[in-house]
Amino acid sequence: MQKRISIILVYLRWSIPLFVLGLLLALPTVSLLAASIAQSTDEGKALFQEKCASCHTIGQGDRLGPDLKGVTTNRERDWLARWLLDPKKMINEKDPIVVELLRKYNNIPMPNMGLTESQVTDLISYMEAQDKGISVIEKTQTQSSPLPEDDSATGKSLFTGVIPFQNSGSPCIACHSIAGMTGLGGGTLGPDLTNAYSKYGEAGTASILASLSFPTMSPIYAKRPLTPEEQSNLKAFLQSAAIAKQPTQTLAKLVILAVLGAALLLVIFQVLWRRRLKEVRRPFVSQGPESGKTTGRPGQ
Amino acid sequence: MDIRAQVSMVFHLDKCIGCHTCSIACKNIWTDRRGTEYMWWNNVETKPGTGYPTLWEDQDKYKGGWDLSKGKLRLRLQGKLAGLANIFFNPYLPTMQDYYEPWTYQYEELFNAPEGDDQPVARPISMVTGKPTDIEAGPNWDDDLGGSPVYARNDPNLHGLTQEERRQLNELERLVFFYVPRICNHCLNPGCVAACPAGAIYKRGEDGIVLLSQEKCRAWRMCISGCPYKKVYFNWATGKSEKCILCYPRLESGHAPACFHVCVGRIRYLGLLLYDADRIKEAASAPDDKVLEAQMATILDPFDSGVIALGKANGLSDVVIEAAQKSPVYKFVKKWKIALPLHPEFRTLPMLFYVPPMLPVIATVRNGRYDIEGAESRGLAPLISSLEKSRVPIRYMANIFAAGDEKAVEAVYRKLIAVRVYNRAQRVRDVSEVEMKEALEQGNTTPEEVQAIFQLTSKPSFEERFVIPPLAREMAIETTEDPFGHKLATGFGIRKPARRRW
Numbered sequence: 001m002q003k004r005i006s007i008i009l010v011y012l013r014w015s016i017p018l019f020v021l022g023l024l025l026a027l028p029t030v031s032l033l034a035a036s037i038a039q040s041t042d043e044g045k046a047l048f049q050e051k052c053a054s055c056h057t058i059g060q061g062d063r064l065g066p067d068l069k070g071v072t073t074n075r076e077r078d079w080l081a082r083w084l085l086d087p088k089k090m091i092n093e094k095d096p097i098v099v100e101l102l103r104k105y106n107n108i109p110m111p112n113m114g115l116t117e118s119q120v121t122d123l124i125s126y127m128e129a130q131d132k133g134i135s136v137i138e139k140t141q142t143q144s145s146p147l148p149e150d151d152s153a154t155g156k157s158l159f160t161g162v163i164p165f166q167n168s169g170s171p172c173i174a175c176h177s178i179a180g181m182t183g184l185g186g187g188t189l190g191p192d193l194t195n196a197y198s199k200y201g202e203a204g205t206a207s208i209l210a211s212l213s214f215p216t217m218s219p220i221y222a223k224r225p226l227t228p229e230e231q232s233n234l235k236a237f238l239q240s241a242a243i244a245k246q247p248t249q250t251l252a253k254l255v256i257l258a259v260l261g262a263a264l265l266l267v268i269f270q271v272l273w274r275r276r277l278k279e280v281r282r283p284f285v286s287q288g289p290e291s292g293k294t295t296g297r298p299g300q
Numbered sequence: 301m302d303i304r305a306q307v308s309m310v311f312h313l314d315k316c317i318g319c320h321t322c323s324i325a326c327k328n329i330w331t332d333r334r335g336t337e338y339m340w341w342n343n344v345e346t347k348p349g350t351g352y353p354t355l356w357e358d359q360d361k362y363k364g365g366w367d368l369s370k371g372k373l374r375l376r377l378q379g380k381l382a383g384l385a386n387i388f389f390n391p392y393l394p395t396m397q398d399y400y401e402p403w404t405y406q407y408e409e410l411f412n413a414p415e416g417d418d419q420p421v422a423r424p425i426s427m428v429t430g431k432p433t434d435i436e437a438g439p440n441w442d443d444d445l446g447g448s449p450v451y452a453r454n455d456p457n458l459h460g461l462t463q464e465e466r467r468q469l470n471e472l473e474r475l476v477f478f479y480v481p482r483i484c485n486h487c488l489n490p491g492c493v494a495a496c497p498a499g500a501i502y503k504r505g506e507d508g509i510v511l512l513s514q515e516k517c518r519a520w521r522m523c524i525s526g527c528p529y530k531k532v533y534f535n536w537a538t539g540k541s542e543k544c545i546l547c548y549p550r551l552e553s554g555h556a557p558a559c560f561h562v563c564v565g566r567i568r569y570l571g572l573l574l575y576d577a578d579r580i581k582e583a584a585s586a587p588d589d590k591v592l593e594a595q596m597a598t599i600l601d602p603f604d605s606g607v608i609a610l611g612k613a614n615g616l617s618d619v620v621i622e623a624a625q626k627s628p629v630y631k632f633v634k635k636w637k638i639a640l641p642l643h644p645e646f647r648t649l650p651m652l653f654y655v656p657p658m659l660p661v662i663a664t665v666r667n668g669r670y671d672i673e674g675a676e677s678r679g680l681a682p683l684i685s686s687l688e689k690s691r692v693p694i695r696y697m698a699n700i701f702a703a704g705d706e707k708a709v710e711a712v713y714r715k716l717i718a719v720r721v722y723n724r725a726q727r728v729r730d731v732s733e734v735e736m737k738e739a740l741e742q743g744n745t746t747p748e749e750v751q752a753i754f755q756l757t758s759k760p761s762f763e764e765r766f767v768i769p770p771l772a773r774e775m776a777i778e779t780t781e782d783p784f785g786h787k788l789a790t791g792f793g794i795r796k797p798a799r800r801r802w
Contacts, residue, residue: 276391280361280398281354281437284454 044126051113052123054211055204058130064108064204066101072128084120088112106199114215155237158230169224172234175216179241185253190216197235197242205235302577303600303611305620306488306508306651307546307570307768308629309560310639311481312757313657314716315567318479320344320440322559322568326483329547329558335537337402337427340439341544342559344481347700348455348469349442351482353398356530357456357643363392364528365491365646366584373585373647375494377525383497392525400437402427445477452477457699465693468662476691478657480700481567483559484531484544485642485650486510488575488598489584492543495526500541506776508651509546517541528646552773556766566760571627571767572620573634573651574600574611584647592644592702599634602627623769628756629653636753638712645703655757656697656712658720659690687713711744718743719757722750 048058055064071080079097083090087110090098102109115123157163159178161171172178172193177186179194197205208214209231212221226234326342345351359365363377378386405422413420426433442451448470458466469476486503490510493501500516501523503509512523512532517540523532524541532543547557555561560568579598586594600607602624611621624630632639632655639653663672687694687710694706694713702708721739725731740746756764777783 273389273391277361277363277393277395279395280358281350282397284355285436285450288450 043122044124044129047115047119047123048126050211051115051213054207054213055110058127062105063207064200065105065110068127068130070131072124072131077124080124081117081120083110084113084115084123085117086112108199111215113213151233152236152240155233155235155240158234159237165224165230166227167224169221169226178238193238194241197238202235202239205238206231209234301610303574303607303614303616304505304508304577305572305611305616305624305769306575307486307551308508308573308627308633308651308653309483309486310569310629310632310653310655312567312569312632312655313478313480314655315565315757316344316479316481316657317565318344318346318444319564321562321564322481323439325558325562326544330545331542333535333537335535336533336542338396338399338439339533339535339542341531341533341542342481342483343439344443344479345440346443346445346452346477347480348452348458348477348696349445349448350451350454350456351480352439352441353394353530354437355398355454355456356528359528359646361392362394362528362530363525364530365526365648366489366494367647368585368587371585373581375491375526376528377491377495377522383495383522387497387520390521390525393521394524394530396428397437400439400441401433401435403433403435406432445475448475457696460695460699460704461693465695468691468693469696476660478692480642480654481559482529482531482642483652484510484546485529485648485652486546487651488577488580488595488649489647491526491528491646491648492523492532493526495522496520497522501532501543504548504776507548507551507771509548509551510543511545511548512541512543514538514540514542528643528648529650551768552771554768554770556768560766566765569628569632569756569760569765571629572602572624572769573627573629574602574607574616574621574624576600580649584649588645588703589705591647592640592705592708595641595644595649596634596637598649599630601634602630617772620769623767626767628760628764628767631752631756636715636749638715638753640701640708640712642701643703644701654701655716656701656709658713658716659692659697661686661689662691687717714739715743715745715753718745719750719753722747723754 052068056066056068057063059067059069061067075083075097083098087098091102091109154163158165159172159176160181161173165171173181173186175187175190176193177188178192200208209226212218212226322342323340323344327340330336330341331339340352343352351357356362356364359376365376366373367376368374377383377392403424403426406425407422409420410422423432424435425431442448445452453466453470458469461469486509488508490501490503492512493503493510497520498516498518500513500518502511502513504511519534519539519541521534521541523543524530524534526532527543532541534541547555547559550557550561556568556570560570575598583591583594583598602608602621608621612618629639633653639655641650641653644650661672663670665671690713694709695704697713698704698706698709718739721731721736725733725736740750743750774783
């Protein structure tokens with residue numbers, strides 16, 4: 001019996017690293033699979049809708065990022081390809097065009113969208129086609145549907161998960177913190193969203209909420225998008241948070257709480273075990289021979 | 301009546317010379333492993349002194365043993381609820397400083413030191429930090445009254461002594477001390493067993509030896525506090541507690557325990573006592589002034605036909621009864637009543653008994669001469685027969701051996717004095733017949749008894765000192781376990797080492 005339990009324990013002990021290892025192996029496989037599916041459908045257009053449309057338009061003005069109309073004529077194809085493949089690398093290399101663009105667009109860097117070389121080719125050829133006048137006027141989702149009245153209170157409930165998202169995406173607080181949260185604030189995986197609204201502006205915020213295509217977020221929300229109503233409520237909440245402007249200091253709060261908690265525990269222990277045994281020998285030895293209970297001294 | 305046999309011990313303190321051979325024998329056999337550096341299952345203490353660990357007798361500090369709360373017996377350490385609350389932190393553990401920081405010496409320096417003007421020395425090295433250390437304490441730090449102005453005067457047994465008596469104990473030229481060797485008492489009502497939350501400590505039914513299972517021990521360390529004699533030690537390397545096992549592997553093969561066997565002064569006696577297990581609770585919860593008497597009452601007469609019959613019905617074999625009848629311990633404790641337990645007021649009913657040492661009488665040095673008080677008028681008599689002029693007050697001995705009952709200690713001394721006076725009269729012939737008779741009367745004894753005491757005290761054979769019956773472990777084991785189930789499975793040492801190691 002004991003032997004069986006110990007075997008189970010050994011399995012349990014190994015199951016966690018095995019699980020992590022499995023995840024590590026599975027993730028690239030899943031992304032490769034997704035990429036090949038995107039490629040097999042209609043080349044660049046679908047890609048653009050999926051990856052770029054939240055921040056960029058073609059011919060409908062700037063959003064978070066610049067309007068991409070004429071980009072294929074303004075930039076060299078080679079430069080575009082490098083930029084799309086790994087924007088971070090070029091930012092780090094301080095490419096002069098990139099530096100200029102960053103200054104113009106509020107220092108919001110373009111995230112690495114994880115594109116493969118063939119996807120990049122597809123995207124560029126799609127944009128070239130647009131620039132050559134074969135334009136298809138499209139309206140983005142956010143602008144198409146009539147919106148119900150914004151409600152920042154409902155937005156807050158959605159943010160904190162009190163009201164779950166309809167398509168069962170995880171609530172924002174799981175990864176983000178924001179002003180006005182009580183207790184330990186929100187998660188720290190994503191950035192603090194207090195200033196998100198003022199940073200991205202209304203149109204930017206709306207488009208981000210519509211697509212949620214950041215590399216970390218898209219695996220979660222691609223299949224569980226927010227409904228238009230949820231988007232507008234969240235936007236209203238983000239806007240009100242930006243006005244309130246109390247940047248959260250989660251870490252500082254946590255440290256203070258921890259220190260206070262530890263101090264309180266120490267006080268409790270000190271009281272609870274005040275009669276504990278302290279050292280016996282050293283105290284009376286350090287008193288020395290003069291202060292003993294007896295009066296008689298050797299050598300008298 | 302639930303009659304059982306207990307391997308019990310008598311230490312005759314008059315014969316102890318304080319050589320520590322017992323401690324070394326024990327150390328070499330049992331506690332020279334990693335993690336047992338500070339353990340002394342057997343140690344020898346100088347009295348007056350504070351012992352090892354320092355002031356172990358002060359239960360206000362260490363919370364060992366039992367006390368009476370509204371007439372009910374309870375562990376001084378804690379009840380069940382407090383035991384649960386304190387399970388992850390026992391607040392009454394002695395610190396390393398109350399034992400000592402174990403050390404060794406840089407012996408290699410003696411051989412490897414480069415040539416120089418000075419002799420190389422071996423510096424003491426702490427076995428905890430590995431760095432040179434100033435030794436502050438050791439297992440017998442106050443041996444032979446070393447540091448007595450500090451240690452001896454803090455002896456907890458001095459309470460109730462007058463200032464004059466304390467002064468006498470400490471005065472130069474008149475210093476007095478004696479030795480108390482200590483091992484586990486293998487008590488009838490052990491505090492360590494009661495305190496253990498894991499049920500790892502048990503008293504063997506067939507011989508009463510208290511053992512600590514190295515497999516069941518979970519390192520809660522409540523036993524260390526629970527034992528008022530501080531005879532359970534925690535092994536930091538195995539994460540288990542350890543204690544004196546009365547060399548049971550030796551006993552089972554018919555040998556005396558190592559410390560008994562090597563004893564230079566031959567102070568140690570070992571034999572069986574029959575006791576009534578049903579009377580343990582009653583004895584342990586007796587009022588303070590009756591606890592010694594009650595403990596003695598649990599010990600039964602092995603010659604009583606009723607006891608023999610009930611004992612046999614309870615599974616005691618003929619050889620065990622016979623060994624109990626020959627037991628030197630029975631003679632010292634019950635027949636002659638000259639051996640007393642150490643601190644019976646701890647209520648654990650210790651089964652190690654001490655014959656208290658004869659005490660020197662008060663003397664003073666005048667003009668370079670050593671004057672015994674009263675010697676002018678009564679010749680040598682005060683030297684060998686005076687209890688009133690004894691330099692160590694009876695009160696002090698009563699605090700150690702009789703829960704403060706001075707009458708009990710006095711009765712023991714009267715008999716010991718009678719033995720001395722009788723033999724002086726017989727051999728040296730400088731004590732008058734009248735004085736001898738007076739001593740016998742005061743000692744409540746007869747010449748026959750005195751001769752028997754003298755025989756077993758001064759001239760016992762090996763077989764008389766150690767009466768070890770065949771313990772028949774093979775049969776005792778069969779009552780609880782199937783020996784064939786363990787074939788090829790048991791060896792020496794710890795069978796399953798602790799998973800946690802430092």
